[in-house]
Each structure stands twice: as structure tokens, then as C-alpha cells.
Amino acid sequence: MAKTHSAHEPLLLNHADVKNPPRFAPSAFVKWVLNIAMWLLFIFWVAIIFASPSESAEKFTRNWTRAASGSIYGFSGSLFLVYSGPILAVAFLAIASLIIAGEKELQLKKTSKYPRFRLRTFPILVDGPFGVVSAAEFIGICLFVVFFFWAVYGYTLQNLNLLPELQVPSELKGIVMLELSGLRFGSIGLYFLAFLFLPITRGSVLLSIIDVPFEQATRYHVWLGHLTMFVFTLHGLFYLIAWGLQGRLLHEMLEWKDYGVANLPGVISLLAGLLMWVTSLSPVRKKQFELFFYTHQLYIVFVIFLALHVGDFVFSIAAGGIFLFVIDRFLRFCQSRRTVDVISATCLPCGTVELVFSKPANLQYNALSFIFLQIRELSWLQWHPFSVSSSPLAGKNHVSVLIKVLGEWTAKLRSNVSDKSSAEGEKELLNQFCSNITASVEGPYGHELPYHLTYENLILVAGGIGISPFLAILSDILHLTKEGKPCLPKNVLVIWAIKKSDELPILFTLDAESICPNFSEKLNLEAYVYVTRESDPPLEEGCMIASVIIFGGPVIYLWHLWEKRILNAEEAADGRKDDVLQHSASVNMAQDNLVPKDHAISRRMYYGARPNFEEIFTSVSERWGNVDIGIIVCGPETLQSSVARECRSQNLRRGSLQPVFHFNSHSFDL
Structure with missing residues (x-):
């Protein structure tokens, strides 16, 4: 073809x-x-x-x-x-x-010395029809x-x-x-x-x-x-x-x-x-x-x-x-009669499919854009919207999306990709599969200007596959920081809630150190990951059991408990506000090999817990002070309501030296 x-x-x-x-x-x-x-x-x-x-x-x-x-x-x-x-x-x-x-042109200069409310970003109603x-x-x-x-x-x-x-x-x-x-x-x-x-x-x-x-x-x-x-x-x-x-x-x-x-x-x-x-x-x-x-x-x-x-x-x-x-x-x-080349198709361990398309040189999009995708081998009529997961600064010739199975169309796509990946001659079959896909793309749509760059302080809240646009946002910020171009964000906190730990490999698609070495000198980047349906880190638990049974590992096991006890004591003595996040559920720290080996990013893993936004926002308010904080949410309606409710609550009881929380939703639901 x-x-x-x-x-x-x-x-x-x-x-x-x-x-x-x-x-x-x-x-x-x-x-x-x-x-x-x-x-x-x-x-x-x-x-x-x-x-x-x-x-x-x-x-x-x-x-x-x-x-x-x-x-x-x-x-x-x-x-x-x-x-x-x-x-x-x-x-x-x-x-x-x-x-x-x-x-x-994006205006990256602060319009006001002091934070102020905006009608578009101040949530009034958070529940209801x-x-x-x-x-x-x-x-x-x-x-x-x-x-x-x-x-x-x-x-x-x-x-x-x-x-x-x-x-x-x-x-x-x-x-x-x-x-x-x-x-x-x-x-x-x-x-x-x-x-x-x-x-x-x-x-x-x-x-x-x-x-x-x-x-x-x-x-x-x-x-x-x-x-x-x-x-x-x-x-x-x-x-x-x-x-x-x-x-x-x-x-x-x-x-x-x-x-x-x-x-x-x-x-x-x-x-x-x-x-x-x-x-x-x-x-x-x-x-x-x-x-x-x-x-x-x-x-x-x-x-x-x-x-x-x-x-x-x-x-x-x-x-x-x-x-x-x-x-x-x-x-x-x-426009939809034109087709684009599918460069690669990858099925991640959690079942999410990453598709990479060729991008025309004159296509303008930003990290907050999304596109409509049609694959004629799956359906001639259906078009499905997806947020881009790649920054326009990451590559001039491609654009990528992450697709989670939510219906028949996405299930067929994952089945086709996983079948080719698991068969012999994986690379050849995948290349043949990609070349046989007749894909059309509509867009991009969304904000024409990347408004996430207008906030010095950002909180990105994602649920499940909602992390996809935030990978593009983080890549965007890191590339701009590396190139020394105008970029306001200086404090970025990522809050990601997932059901099971098999979704963690999605984070491997972003390697902050390779994009911008030593970025921590200019950017304070933190990540809190909540695995809601698992009470313990599976890999850590498996290692402990194997060491006890196979190697007679009581000594190793006790050593691990001793280190964990010392670590908890040091955190308590340090008095960091992150301790307030450990609430009403079994919370355990995960080993580093569950997340990318990027020690410049402050990461914390919480198992069997959901984000307590009141405690998180209160902690952030005390640390960041009298500033504008941009909140961008991408996830289910319940997550959006929880974040919006806390933004409204924080703004209504705001003191003179506390921040203004600006709620922005990046969720698209047909």
C-alpha cells in the first residue's frame, strides 16, 4: 500500500x-x-x-x-x-x-506580582450532573x-x-x-x-x-x-x-x-x-x-x-x-482521507499500546494537544480521541500516543499488537504489521498555546492512562530547560494513582536525565505514585520470600527490616511534610527497580492508599507560599471532583500568604 x-x-x-x-x-x-x-x-x-x-x-x-x-x-x-x-x-x-x-505567541511573563483568582480556573460546582x-x-x-x-x-x-x-x-x-x-x-x-x-x-x-x-x-x-x-x-x-x-x-x-x-x-x-x-x-x-x-x-x-x-x-x-x-x-x-505511517507499535506489560506516527514537518502541536485516530483495519467509521504523549521538542518527525483498552476497538488493537509481539520473528512481524496499518489522524485539537508553561508551580494529577499527556508536558519542560528557552515552571509535583503496579513501566517512556542532565539544579521535580489495589510491592515481597526459603535468609530479612526501621526513623526526625501522606492504609516504600533509575527526581511509592489531596495541598501550600499554582487533572470524573473540591476549599480559606490553586481539566470524555 x-x-x-x-x-x-x-x-x-x-x-x-x-x-x-x-x-x-x-x-x-x-x-x-x-x-x-x-x-x-x-x-x-x-x-x-x-x-x-x-x-x-x-x-x-x-x-x-x-x-x-x-x-x-x-x-x-x-x-x-x-x-x-x-x-x-x-x-x-x-x-x-x-x-x-x-x-x-505565548506570554511567559507574570501579569501580576501577587496571585489572583480567575473565573475559568475557579471551580464552583464539583459534584452533580x-x-x-x-x-x-x-x-x-x-x-x-x-x-x-x-x-x-x-x-x-x-x-x-x-x-x-x-x-x-x-x-x-x-x-x-x-x-x-x-x-x-x-x-x-x-x-x-x-x-x-x-x-x-x-x-x-x-x-x-x-x-x-x-x-x-x-x-x-x-x-x-x-x-x-x-x-x-x-x-x-x-x-x-x-x-x-x-x-x-x-x-x-x-x-x-x-x-x-x-x-x-x-x-x-x-x-x-x-x-x-x-x-x-x-x-x-x-x-x-x-x-x-x-x-x-x-x-x-x-x-x-x-x-x-x-x-x-x-x-x-x-x-x-x-x-x-x-x-x-x-x-x-x-483531511481524514489522508493516511500517516505507523512507525512503531509496542504493547507494554500492563496492556497499554504505544503507537508512534510519522509527523509532517509543518504540523504544529503542543504537549496539551490531542488527536483523533482512525485505523481502517479495525473500523472505517470510528474515530477515537487520544492525548499526545510526546513533546513536539522530542522529535520533529514523529508523534506518539498511549492507548489503554477501554472497549472493543482498543481491545482489537491490543490483540493485534500483542499477537505480533509474542510470535517468533517479533521485529519482522511488527514491521510488517505497522506497514499494513492504514491509519488516519485528525487534529491536533485542544489549547493552541501550552498554558502549562505559564505557571511557575505545577501540580499534575493523573489517574491511570491519564499520565500520558503529563509525560509530554514533563518532556516539554525538560527540553526547554535544557535549551535555555523561556519556561516558567520551577516546581513540579506529579501525583499518579494507578490500580496495579503493572502500569508502572509507563514511566519508563520518560528519562529525565537523558533529556536534560543535571536538570535538578533548575527544576524541582517530585512524583508521588499511589498503587491503590495492592497492599505491598510485589517485587520486594517476592525477593524477601525467595531469600528466606532458598538461601535461609532470616539474616537478610532481618537486615531489611532493620534498614527500613532506620529509614522510617530518619524520615520522622527530618520532619518532612511528606509524612502526612501516610494515612488510613498500609503504606510501604517500593524498591528502586520498580521505577526508572532517575535519582534526580524525588519519587515516593504508596501501596494500598489513595491520594489525600487535603494533606498534599496543605503541605504544598506551606512549602511554596504566596504563589499561583496550576493544577492540571487528567483522569476519571471522581478524581477530577476530588481535586476540584480541594482546590475550592483551599481557595476559600486562603490566607494572605498562601497560594491560589487554579484548576484545569485535561480529560476528554465522549
């Missing part, structure tokens, strides 16, 4: 690919004008939608469409200009702003909730004022009110639909201009999806009840008019939406990801039949965001 262009063609171009700004770059004033224009248009768009449930807004819409009906725009075009035109204009201005600005919610996200949620109740209130008033004008018999007023309420809920659903596709647009210039990574914006799509389908379900339910009370349920459901509202397409669209909604719920999505993935492709049916249901005039309210998504989807389809 020929892949002559795979190592030289770019992947999906992101906005950081523009390396050189225009020769005659406009002044900062032009950029400022563009930014002001974008914000004004966006505020106008939101204000129009927010005011829509009011009677004055409806009168304005009627007058506007009536005045524009004789123009080239017509009724539908006039409504499109008001409800979809502003967001499309913002998108085009964002493209112009990104082109003018060229490549974004929304997961971890920052202050900025909480404000956004409140705005949508306020709009929903305001819209219900405003439309209910309009319905009550309209009912007397219809001169409906008293026995039918309840049924007519149900139909009017169903109509209004449909309008509210269309307004939410106008926002629904914006966060899921992977290469969105709108997300880029406000520096919201796609993995974070996906959460907003999930929240909006639940809200939108809830409203549309009420819309359909009210009509079904009204039709059922009149005894014409089946007739109305099958009706398809050539003009106005067609009911049958609406029924089809709602059924497709309900199927997507049910399979996207967390219990179904996590256990049956393939079912969720394939049923979610029904969004095409949902959108097309929704347009047929309401007509082009009403559909133009939500058309702007859908149009931007369609453009992005088309570009991703073109």
Missing part, C-alpha cells in the same frame, strides 16, 4: 499553522477594531435571541420580514439575516483576526437557565393574551392552550439549537478566538444537547396530548403538508433526536460506546427532517451554527 505523501502532507490545519505574519501587518488598532466588532455582533445576536419571547420582539420581527419581503432576501432571507447572520459575520471576522495576528464547573461556566449555565424560564414566562403571557382573540369555545380552550404551549416550546428549542452545534465544531474559529479547547467545549454541547432535547420533547408531548384528546392522534402524526408545518417530518426528527438522547446518557455511552457512536450519526436525519418540519423560514433561526458545523465537517472529511 503506497503512502508516499503521508509524511509530508499536513493534517487538519489549525490556526497556529500560520507561522509568518503578513509582510505588511496591520496595526494593533485594526486588530482591536476587529475584536470590538466581533463582540458587538455577538452581543447583538444574543440580545436578539434573548428578547425573542417578548411581544415587542415579535412585532419587530414581523415588521422586519414584511419590509424585507419585497427585496432579494425575501421572508426567509430576512429572518436568516437577523438570527444567523450575526454569528456568521463573527466567524468571518474571527478568520480575519487570526490571519492578521499570525501565529499566537454537570461535573466540575468553573465560575465562568457557571455564569453561562445560569444565563441559559434564566433564558429558559424567561421564555416560558414570556410565551405564556402571549398565549394568554392571544386566547381571547381566537374566540375558542370554553370546552376547547385547554386543548388550544396545549397546542400553543407546544408551539412555543418548539420555538425555544430552535433558539437552543442555534447554539448546539457551535461547541462541537472541532476546528471552530469561534472557539479559537476565545481560547476554549474542543475537549472542554464538548461538555457544553452535551449540556445543551440535554436541554434542547428536553424542550423538544415537551414540544412534541404537548401536541400529542392535544391531538389525543381530540381523537385525531394518528391522523395528525402522519400528515405532511406541502406548505406550513409538516407533522410527519417532525415526528421522524423527534424520534431520531430521542434515540440519540437516550444512547448518549452516561450509563449507556460508557458501557456501549459503539451504540452511542453509531446512533449519534442520526443527527443528519434529525436536522434534515427538522428543516422539512418547520420550513426554511423558521429553520433559518438555527441555520447559522449548523452551517458552520457542516463546513467544518466537510473539511474534516477531506
